[in-house]
Amino acid sequence: MASTAQPVAPGITATKKPHRSTGPSGTTPPRAPAREARRIPRFVWALPPVAVLALVFLYPLALVVQQSFSPDEGGTSIAPYGDVFASESFRSALTTTVWLAVGSTVGCLVLGFVLAMVIAFVPFPGGRAVAKFIDVFLSFPSFLITLALLFIYGNVGLANGVWTDLTGASKGPFDFLTTPWGVLLAEITYFTPFVMRPLLAAFSQLDSAQLEVASSLGARPARIVRQVILPEALPALAAGGSLVLVMCLNEFGIVLFTGAKGVTTLPMLVYSKAILESDYPAACVVAVVNIAISVGLYSLYRMVSRRVGA
């Protein structure tokens, strides 16, 4: 994306502070009271878009919830929930989804923090180009990463090719793409830029004099990172990390392209139940569980990012 002021994902807009001249916390300035009286109330203007959203998004979601309580035999019961919760495939999908998402988030946070710190505080020629490259990276779909990994670590790919050329072995050692580790690698690769963006924005507001002072007082780089940079970066880390966690929980393209039978996440399970097995009640149950987890975490993310003012 071309400009740093433009949010690629909601919430990552901390590049510019609002400069409202009136009112605390950006409230709208009072309008002329004389005209107020005969104008239609303001919320009326919000009704058309809300109505559209309700029709095409909220109503379908409500139908999903309703369908999750309606087994194929008819009637309303919680039987679909019992069936799904008892099934081995659901439980393994739930654990796989959660540990993959948590693992990817931790990986993205560590990697993103290190990379953003080097770009911001150990500047090198071309650093801006790297930041721009990250913006471009964000505008590509996620499954391209899995596609690329197939060429790098696949059965016949770059890494295995180098290995067989060097050692003369008939097969290379890299065979992890169809395991959860392949998904983990792809998710860390794809989502790290989502952590780096808010971090770079936060670092650009950090006064570098603080670092000079700390360093002139004898602090080693490790201590500066721990005591100066890390506290400053925490809000951006929290906001970026929780966004990435939600996106990893919802990720579908990467898992689909991996084509691994052993890696089933909740979105994958929704897809296979609905499209491959035509078992809509079960698909809706999994969907409701997935919504509950993701929306819960997302509200937490909104709360965190509002609290820290990001």
Added chain:
Amino acid sequence: MLVHSRTGKWATWAVFFVLFVPLFAVPLLVILAASFTTNWSGAFPSGPTTKHYTAATGGDSLQALTTSLITAVSASLLALTIGSWAALAAASMRRRGRRFLDALFMLPVAVPSVVVGLAVLVAFSKPPMLLNGTRWIVILAHTILVTAFAYSSVSAAIVRLDPMYEQAAASLGARPGYVLWRIKLPLLLPSLTAAAGLCFALSMGELSATMMLYPPDWTPLPVQIFAATDRGSLFTGAAVAVVLMGTTLLVLLGVSRIRTRASYR
């Protein structure tokens, strides 16, 4: 400056590039290289060819490209209309109303796109709103998914607007509609085009909801890429992926040019 010694700096940069290049630069280069390759069993691709591009720019893939373009353009325009209308309405409301609209319009981001696809499939597969099997259901799902991003971009831009202009216009007697049309929208134009570019890029790459919904005669590029790799023609898939990336980048570049011209107005 965090590291002062010369060797320390070089060591840090070395670590940076050892992490950055294989993780982020190599994947995109590898796709580009693979799209010109007939065979990749050694360290380097072999058999340079452009035949994958002949396949990627003709027949089904060309159809998929136009499908994707039409879907992305219509979804972005719809999302931009709904999103910026809602953002403008939210900006004029009081705190509680604004937070309600924020939560409502950001909800599609939190809901997994596969579930959005499932929900749309469940809701629009029966009369009176029978859209299943038509192209409209794909466009509708894309619109839902990108509206949140249009909304958040535009409302972030509204917060940054200087209220002086509209106050000045209003104090000179301009009606609210006139202020909106002649003051606010022109000032917001750069952000609107940026939001349109973002929506377009997201819609071009949307796979999850599309996989749930696409009718056989409306297969966008990501589905085409998946179909190619799924049947084992990885190199054709790579060529189609390059076409997808190239188109997205071209459109984003065009959109950012509009923006720079508008911001000097």
